[in-house]
Amino acid sequence: MIDVAREAGVALRTVSRVVNGDTTVGGALAERVRQAIDHLGFQPDERARQLRSGRTGTIGAAVRHIADAHPVLRAVDETARGAGLTVVAMSTEDDEVREREAVMSMCGRRMDGIIIEPIADGHQYLQPEIDSGLAVVAFDRPATGVEVDTVLSDNQGGIELAFRHLAEQGHRRIGYIGDDERIYTGRQRAAAFRDCLRAAGGPLDGMVHPGPITAERISAALERLRSGPDPATAIVTGNFSTSVAVIRALGSDFGATALVGFDDFGLADLLRPGLTVVAQGDVQIGRTTIELFQARLADPGRPVRTVTVPTTLITRGSGEIPL
Template sequence: MALRQGSKQRFLGWEVGQMRTAPGGNGRSRAKRPTMIDVAREAGVALRTVSRVVNNDPTVGPDYVARVQSAIKALNFRPDERARQLRTGVSDTIGAAVRRIAETNPALAAIEQTARAAGLTLLASSTDFDEQREHDILISMCRQRLDGVIVEPIGESHSYLESELAAGMPLVAMDRPMSGVSVDTVMSDNAGGIGMAFHHLRKHGHKRVAYIGDDERVFSGHERAAAFRACLLAHGGPTDGLIHPGELTAERVGAALDAALHGPDPATALVTGNMDTTLAVLRRLGPEAARLPIVGFDDVPLADLLSPALTVVAQDTARIGATAVELLRARIADPARPVQSVVVPVSMTIRGSGEIRP
């Protein structure tokens, strides 16, 4: 029913055109945000009509739509998203808990771009490789009832999220699986990338190739070390002294380099298992790095400025991020669909460091 017109009507205790105020935190009054009741009063229509226009109901007549939109503009009205979320159970907002956010993160950039194209807002937070922080961030995102969350997992177990999954919270793991729960996952072809690096160096004449990588307690660290071990065995060569996974510290990387390059039967080339390992190796070697054939897994900032420039196995991080959003949207649309694991191919970027012959 339309509201009656009048110069000074009262509507739920407020005069038409009267500014609504409420005490501010400093004791002063502040203007309250206009509500749909205010819009209905301004437009001279029923409250239900305003609700239908705000929610894009196509059955509302154009005259009513024009009146309501004019009132919305005049009052600078903004719909209450919290009320809409309570009504629909949809926030159009997803979360991303990633390992690093303070530096360039191509996967996160792809997540944001893909989400925006789908009309979604992204809330992102950095776990900083801290398992307790990851726990707290994920629990907080779940309690905010976001539409779904993408995770770059670091914790050894995510079974604490089982109740959230059972309650319908969509989760997608990116870069490595989540442990203790079954969720959709997107990650790079770790084994294929290590095989590319190993065979590339063998093709350039290196019979003894060593590997230095991440701790095998980390999923990707285990996959890459295992793939390198398989490459050595497939070529009938020994593995002793050539495979060095472990904690990413300068001391540990230094000891691994000494064992691989200065033993009785030294390696003549090196595969590094991820970006952090590559950087640690380059820092440790200093100028000597220019003489050692190296292929790194993951690209490295300014790798093309080194001399020689660094040859790498490049992950398609943009595709990984976009696929993570696609998997999340598919899970939101169909919570009962089978759990899916997507492996994204990698590629070689040849620049010079992996092409040095013995």
Template sequence: MVDVAREAGVALRTVSRVVNNDPTVGPEYVAKVEAAIAALNYRPDERARQLRTGVAGTIGAAVRRIAEVNPELAAIERTVRALGLTLLAASTDFDEARERDTLLSMCRQRLDGIIVEPFGENHGYLQPELEAGMPLVAMDRPMSGISVDCVMSDNASGIGMAFHHLYQHGHRRIAYIGDSERVFSGRERAAAFRAAMGAHGQPVEGLVHPGEITAERVAAALDTALHGADPATALVTGNMDTTLAVLRRLGSQAASRLAIVGFDEVPHADLLQPALTVVAQQTTKIGQTAVELLRARIADPARQVQTVIVPVALKVRGSGEVRA
């Protein structure tokens, strides 16, 4: 920086202000310093800046999956980039131990804050990090054992939309296959389905099937729901993975005869026959809101913890309109 100041003919303090994007520096001085930086091929020491300011300019995102489509993560990345920040993302791969290791590693790197798509059952181990000033925001579901800001979809409303849509098309035997109730969203969606059935005086016996999303478990649930003495004529699937597992098991011909509404968008859903009716989450809104909540928490660590519920929408395409 001394060399740059000498080259530009300005004070060392002026170079520092330009490097740190101080808006009060006059444009003529900015031009001189930038020309000197280019001439000398100067690169600021980012580690020294972080130590001095206590700001890394980097946000962490610990999400359940990176390898496949993750629209919330894409929205976070776009939002962070527009703010001139850097995103450090890691996949926890639905593994509680891996999630713990990833989050503690991110905390040790003293990032500005971390957005978490939580999976584990207890995040109390992060309480010391919160008390030390690490901002955390949960996305898609709350974190357990600690109190942090959260943004998630309106799970209950979405399941209610799916059930009522099928009911309006004449279906009375409607089955549900979803994620494990150990997972917050799986628990919320299964409970909402049971509540919708109860509100319409429908029995739940043999029709509600939450659990781990494996081919074997989904096949068993379909067999119970569709091949009993009083089989279901319609199906609500609790998330994208469940929907895909159901469609693979049924095959195109069987799926075309069954009314289906899925929770979550499914890639290329419009290519199916009939096209898949879904309850769509506002994934871009969720990702953007997660970043907004994190920045608000960074700016005011003492602010009240906030939970934002993002509305969902029913996208009618054909599969949910197959009549009983």
């Protein structure tokens, strides 16, 4: 704050008032302070604020199974606890603004580092924090605009596993329903599926359906795949949420069309037939994320690494329905 005051040519107390949202500071003066803050890359130290106010602005949530719907987070938490680290998780809901707010809130609290499941198109705003020593590891999707350690699933290999398995059951008209292509995994998996169709000599038109995961969109995609003179006899779904939406849309017709889902989930084995899936190495992804995080803390100057974790096909019945 002393540096900001010197840069802006104002008193230290003026900087404090601007940082704390005091609206009585004159507009021109406040703008000079804000420009100095931007120029110097100043971030308020939340710990200092907490000492002054006696409040942290955070809520501790100790609940039964916060990570049940996020198996990678569960593996991250277990591995972190084994290493004497504490994980504070925040949800971004695949929203770029919410992601930045969550990440910068963590930066302001001067955590040792951040693991992030990126959604935004650019993460350049993290560069000053990285330059200041913040350890950052991305998982599931790469961060863009910054070089950080990254743990990915083998998206292309997983889609190839699903496609090849259905082709081995005799299917030639295989369709795909997946996530929005603005998301890295949705884009990667849809592209891999198109490659599979091209390699098999099949048509692409009307066979690949990425997009937002809504009941209406999924039902429309499913209807298009299953109608017409030459309907799809098998379907690959691009992630857990899409698989569930497709199963709901099929209703009593589940089992009439061969289906392989990307991502395993609880109860998939209790369906009739059980859902055949391409399972990500969730435990390995979580453990590797924490291992890279610890390595970055120990040696901030080490070369950036990207680790790709292989996928596995689990057969349960839905993907073995013959043509």
